[in-house]
Amino acid sequence: MGSSANGFAGDRMSTSNGGGGVDKGVDFANYFCTYAFLYHQKEMLSDRVRMDAYFNSIFKNKTHFLGKTVLDVGTGSGILAIWSAQAGARKVYAVEATKMAEHARELVKANNLQDVVEVIEGSIEDITLPEKVDVIISEWMGYFLLRESMFDSVICARDRWLKPTGVMYPSRARMWLAPIRSGLGDKKMNDYEGSMDDWRYFLNETKNYYGVDMSCLTKPYSEEQKKYYLRTSLWNNLHPNQVIGTAAMIKEMDCLTVTVEEILSVEASISSTITGDDTRLCGFAGWFDVHFQGNKESPAEEEVELTTAPSQDHTTHWGQQVFLLHPPSRVQQGDIVNIDFSMIRSKENHRLMEVELGCEIAPSSSKPLAPFKSKYYIE
Numbered sequence: 491m492g493s494s495a496n497g498f499a500g501d502r503m504s505t506s507n508g509g510g511g512v513d514k515g516v517d518f519a520n521y522f523c524t525y526a527f528l529y530h531q532k533e534m535l536s537d538r539v540r541m542d543a544y545f546n547s548i549f550k551n552k553t554h555f556l557g558k559t560v561l562d563v564g565t566g567s568g569i570l571a572i573w574s575a576q577a578g579a580r581k582v583y584a585v586e587a588t589k590m591a592e593h594a595r596e597l598v599k600a601n602n603l604q605d606v607v608e609v610i611e612g613s614i615e616d617i618t619l620p621e622k623v624d625v626i627i628s629e630w631m632g633y634f635l636l637r638e639s640m641f642d643s644v645i646c647a648r649d650r651w652l653k654p655t656g657v658m659y660p661s662r663a664r665m666w667l668a669p670i671r672s673g674l675g676d677k678k679m680n681d682y683e684g685s686m687d688d689w690r691y692f693l694n695e696t697k698n699y700y701g702v703d704m705s706c707l708t709k710p711y712s713e714e715q716k717k718y719y720l721r722t723s724l725w726n727n728l729h730p731n732q733v734i735g736t737a738a739m740i741k742e743m744d745c746l747t748v749t750v751e752e753i754l755s756v757e758a759s760i761s762s763t764i765t766g767d768d769t770r771l772c773g774f775a776g777w778f779d780v781h782f783q784g785n786k787e788s789p790a791e792e793e794v795e796l797t798t799a800p801s802q803d804h805t806t807h808w809g810q811q812v813f814l815l816h817p818p819s820r821v822q823q824g825d826i827v828n829i830d831f832s833m834i835r836s837k838e839n840h841r842l843m844e845v846e847l848g849c850e851i852a853p854s855s856s857k858p859l860a861p862f863k864s865k866y867y868i869e
């Protein structure tokens with residue numbers, strides 16, 4: 491498991507070309523390493539929403555696989571490659587950067603598919619295939635879709651190895667944002683205040699016992715703690731009744747045509763109408779969905795959707811990313827919330843994201859309130 495401040499693993503990797511000048515060794519040590527653990531692969535293999543979506547997308551659209559060549563980008567345990575072969579693929583190239591490739595090879599053999607599935611250990615950016623493929627399948631999605639920047643690697647594979655008539659699995663991806671209510675903001679503010687109380691106690695002790703006044707470090711310490719407690723987005727599986735306004739789409743991607751350039755940043759100006767009555771706007775939740783639709787020439791027989799939206803019955807390991815407002819605002823049904831959203835990659839680590847949310851609340855019965863802006867880190 492990764493070390494995300496959010497909870498779940500986090501490190502779901504790639505040797506991306508999108509970050510420019512990425513040190514592969516550092517990337518491997520910080521990121522790829524977690525995927526080499528069966529423990530981490532099991533987390534993903536146990537996500538029923540994820541598994542059912544990929545399983546159905548393959549077996550309800552067997553014509554895309556029957557007698558075809560398939561490339562599985564980041565095969566991990568090999569599950570998607572195995573399903574592709576079981577659906578009748580002629581040949582499956584299963585590429586995996588980590589030593590998990592050895593387990594995948596074992597699993598393929600145990601399922602008697604070694605004549606169809608070829609597991610290749612290496613980064614997708616570095617390996618060479620003997621032919622172009624009909625289908626690229628990959629599970630590349632990180633928190634809020636783009637964290638981890640693994641989609642760069644899938645785009646690289648597509649541009650190198652997909653036939654002009656080829657199909658992407660998944661074929662479309664969308665990002666969503668919606669206003670929410672949550673008790674998490676109060677908790678995080680308490681945690682922050684508690685950490686500052688502790689700091690003041692520490693200052694006193696250090697001065698009294700060791701004769702050094704450290705109070706000049708109060709400001710940077712407070713900033714560090716604020717970033718950690720108040721400005722880092724949180725992983726959460728929200729109940730749908732915590733969503734208090736209409737969800738707005740902030741990005742849509744056609745996996746067949748989108749470029750790395752187009753996913754380096756996400757910018758959107760959106761509006762949401764408050765649907766909850768006399769409630770607290772505590773922040774915003776971001777999630778994604780992907781669709782398996784085939785392509786124009788060869789549409790899916792049965793389209794499948796994988797959504798990570800708040801749901802009472804179907805939670806995923808991705809959950810939602812929550813961006814908290816401090817303090818929350820009182821809102822009424824019919825109020826409009828205008829949001830300027832922007833997300834870029836962190837300069838220090840191209841797999842992490844920085845978000846800026848500009849927000850203006852326009853009450854249905856009075857003048858708009860003063861706009862405000864907040865910055866967040868998806869770590």
Ligand SMILES: C[S@@+](CC[C@H](N)C(=O)[O-])C[C@H]1O[C@@H](n2cnc3c(N)ncnc32)[C@H](O)[C@@H]1O
Pocket residue numbers: 502503504505506522525526534535563564565566567568569570585586587588590612613614615628629630631640643
């Ligand atoms: C989210 S996991 C999915 C694993 C498996 N396909 C599944 O669905 O259970 C992504 C996998 O892609 C691999 N990966 C990420 N970037 C890669 C790259 N550039 N080249 C090869 N493998 C990569 C990771 O090591 C990891 O095992």
